[in-house]
Amino acid sequence: MVVLFLTMTKLFCTEDAYNMRVVFLEDVEGVAHGGDVKEVKNGFARNYLIPKNLAVPANHNALQRVEKLSRQAGVTRIQLLSDLKELAQELDGRRVDVEMRAGSSGRLYGSVTNTIIADALSEMTASEIERRTVEIDEPIRDLGVYDLDIRLHPEVSASIQVVVYPIGTDPDDMIPSEEDEEAGEEATADVEEVVEAVAETTVETPTEEASDVDESDEADSDEGEEEESSDDEDAEESPEEQEEDN
Structure with missing residues (x-):
């Protein structure tokens, strides 16, 4: 019995490890396009692709349909891309308001996940949006306004805004007013002016110090030249004084 059990286990494991050659009936994202003939894991084919009618074993009849399947998949792909572009236009610029319990610091009791956002978008558009x-x-854990992208397809995306606001309040209160935005821009401009002024002062100060040093060096040099000149005059007068003394 033990030998039989081990033999059957080895048989099933070996069978699952084998690859199966299949013909894809339609596109499977990240795997293949419709009409492609590929080898995949036996378990993947039997447990997922074939039951969902995404692929069939690559027998003679299926291989005869490859060209037709490729054309059909191409048409389906073009139509899908067009539909996703329309959906992206509908989503772009949308605002999703999410009411949450939060503490005084703005920290949420819980979090806002991509599933919550996707479900809200699905209700708004009557289209299924995958999370x-x-x-x-990472999940949102604080009150605030968040700008997110919805990637419907490698070539199609939309931008949305998510407003996470406290229970019992108006989500519009979380959106900065035009006056606040203008004040923020003015404050930013003031800060930039201060930074520029400090930078200019920092650049000018060493120059002034260098100028002062140069003037000091010139003064010291002039004093040195005067002293040398005085010493020379004293040296020249010494012989005459000696003659007068004689």
């Missing part, structure tokens, strides 16, 4: 299309590095 993996919501590009977010």
Whole structure:
């Protein structure tokens, strides 16, 4: 019995490890396009591709349909891309308001995930938005306004805004007013002016110090020349004084 069990286990493991050659009936993202003939893991083919009618074993009849399947998949691909572009236009610029419980510091009791955002977008557009299309590095854990991208296709994306606001308040209160934005821009401009002024002062100061040093050096040099001249005159007068003394 033990030998039979081990033999059957080895048989099933070996069978699952084998590859199966299949013809793809339609596009499978990241795997193949419709009409492609590829070898895939036996388990992947039997448990996923074939039951979902995404592929069939590459027998004689299936191989005869490859060219036709490729054309059909190409037409389907073009139509899908067109539909996704329309959906992206509908999504672009949308605002998703998410009401959450939060503490006084703005920290959420919980988090806003890509699933929550995708479900909200699906309700707004009456189209199924998959959570993996919501590009977010990690769940949102603080109140605020967040700009996110929705990647529907490698060639199609849309930008949305997510407003996470406290329960019992107006989400519009989280959006900065035009006056606040103008004040922020003015404050930024003032800071930039101060930075430029400090930079100019920093550049000019060494120049002035260098000028002062140069003037000091020139003064010291002039004094040195006067002293040398005085010494020379004393040296020239010494013989005459000696003659007068004689």
